[in-house]
Amino acid sequence: MDAAPNPVGEQSVAAGLGFPRPEGQPASALGWPATVSRETSSERPWQSPLESAPNGSPAVSESDLTDVATEGPVTAHSTAPEGAATTAPPAAPQTTDDSEERAAIAASIPAADSFTPLAQAAAADARKRITLTGRSVPRPPRTRVLTVANQKGGVGKTTTTVNIAAALAQAGSTVLVVDLDPQGNASTALGIDHHAEVPSVYDVLVEGQDISEVVQACPDLPNLLCAPATIDLAGAEIELVSLVARETRLQKAIAAYVETRTASGDALDYVLVDCPPSLGLLTVNAFVAASEVFIPIQCEYYALEGLSQLLNNIEMIRSHLNPALHVSTILLTMYDARTRLSAQVADEVRTHFADQTLKATVPRSVRISEAPSHGQTVITYDPNSSGALSYLEAAVELAERGVARTTTEESA
Numbered sequence: 001m002d003a004a005p006n007p008v009g010e011q012s013v014a015a016g017l018g019f020p021r022p023e024g025q026p027a028s029a030l031g032w033p034a035t036v037s038r039e040t041s042s043e044r045p046w047q048s049p050l051e052s053a054p055n056g057s058p059a060v061s062e063s064d065l066t067d068v069a070t071e072g073p074v075t076a077h078s079t080a081p082e083g084a085a086t087t088a089p090p091a092a093p094q095t096t097d098d099s100e101e102r103a104a105i106a107a108s109i110p111a112a113d114s115f116t117p118l119a120q121a122a123a124a125d126a127r128k129r130i131t132l133t134g135r136s137v138p139r140p141p142r143t144r145v146l147t148v149a150n151q152k153g154g155v156g157k158t159t160t161t162v163n164i165a166a167a168l169a170q171a172g173s174t175v176l177v178v179d180l181d182p183q184g185n186a187s188t189a190l191g192i193d194h195h196a197e198v199p200s201v202y203d204v205l206v207e208g209q210d211i212s213e214v215v216q217a218c219p220d221l222p223n224l225l226c227a228p229a230t231i232d233l234a235g236a237e238i239e240l241v242s243l244v245a246r247e248t249r250l251q252k253a254i255a256a257y258v259e260t261r262t263a264s265g266d267a268l269d270y271v272l273v274d275c276p277p278s279l280g281l282l283t284v285n286a287f288v289a290a291s292e293v294f295i296p297i298q299c300e301y302y303a304l305e306g307l308s309q310l311l312n313n314i315e316m317i318r319s320h321l322n323p324a325l326h327v328s329t330i331l332l333t334m335y336d337a338r339t340r341l342s343a344q345v346a347d348e349v350r351t352h353f354a355d356q357t358l359k360a361t362v363p364r365s366v367r368i369s370e371a372p373s374h375g376q377t378v379i380t381y382d383p384n385s386s387g388a389l390s391y392l393e394a395a396v397e398l399a400e401r402g403v404a405r406t407t408t409e410e411s412a
């Protein structure tokens with residue numbers, strides 16, 4: 001399954017989508033040498049920590065430096081993650097901006113070459129652990145409402161919603177997850193009760209209840225809230241058809257809740273809406289309620305098929321119902337650094353959506369897929385796993401990009 005042969009040959013993955021190819025780009029990303037991992041090839045080159053190490057003390061001795069510099073590639077043994085684990089900072093969010101110090105320590109971990117992929121992965125995880133664990137993220141000036149959408153099922157919408165939400169909450173943000181999928185997978189993953197009698201998003205959409213009456217706090221992270229989905233929501237798609245203002249019901253409910261929280265000095269930083277795998281009325285409500293669309297894309301060959309349909313729908317909602325709607329974020333999930341197909345899909349997506357695609361990618365990880373069966377996100381279930389670290393990295397990027405974008409807009 002993992003190292004599936006590349007079914008596309010020299011053909012471009014996006015060929016069927018009608019996306020224009022920028023001039024000067026190669027016809028496909030097949031030029032990647034098989035032994036080069038994209039993830040690690042984009043890492044910063046190994047740098048001397050001597051000038052910038054915290055407390056003025058070098059993180060490695062000068063002789064270590066010479067060894068690495070002159071003797072070439074390091075082995076799996078010398079980049080073992082155990083050493084990094086002992087230098088990792090505590091897990092509690094920190095208020096001071098120590099990112100430069102963290103970067104210096106992370107940079108002191110020697111790079112491994114492409115012949116030792118396990119060492120590469122261990123070194124990359126150790127760097128992420130040092131740079132990200134326990135970090136706080138900048139809070140947005142206004143509540144950001146993001147709809148996590150992709151009409152395909154099983155591409156990682158729910159997984160992305162709950163893990164990004166948990167990562168942001170752990171880093172000090174206040175986050176609301178609105179579970180808009182009748183299957184209620186996001187509610188399950190957050191450990192939220194959602195049996196048939198529980199007040200839920202159905203009551204908000206169909207009965208007009210306030211979101212404050214249905215939200216529950218996540219047991220592991222008190223500043224992570226969830227408006228759960230129950231099985232009732234399965235009927236909402238049909239019941240909504242005959243209701244007044246059927247497309248704007250979620251938008252009104254979220255706007256009212258955001259306003260109340262802001263007025264009471266307890267503002268939400270993020271609202272993440274987890275969509276069902278269809279483009280029905282529930283998803284339309286999610287698109288009307290948000291200003292940002294967050295698309296998880298699975299690094300598989302078929303992942304890009306249907307993306308143009310999703311983009312057309314977003315465009316339609318933008319022109320008729322919600323002029324603020326735009327695709328702000330794309331996250332590549334289930335990325336397998338060992339396959340050229342993953343690198344090729346990633347390359348195609350980055351070519352067409354250069355500004356929106358996060359640098360962080362989420363690997364295929366058993367820890368990510370088993371966390372929901374414990375009613376947890378991977379962020380609390382196994383915080384040091386590569387899956388948790390990748391979601392943490394993506395969440396930090398999402399938060400920082402949001403703040404950077406606001407600053408640019410305000411100065412324009």
Ligand SMILES: Nc1ncnc2c1ncn2[C@@H]1O[C@H](COP(=O)(O)OP(=O)(O)O)[C@@H](O)[C@H]1O
Pocket residue numbers: 152153154155156157158159160185277333334335362363364365366368369370387
């Ligand atoms: N990065 C990952 N590694 C391993 N399994 C994953 C990953 N992301 C998602 N999954 C698994 O894939 C399946 C579909 O993911 P899910 O988030 O439910 O997709 P969607 O909400 O788009 O239908 C789930 O069983 C989930 O645990």
Ligand SMILES: [Mg+2]
Pocket residue numbers: 157158159181185275276
């Ligand atoms: Mg889902």
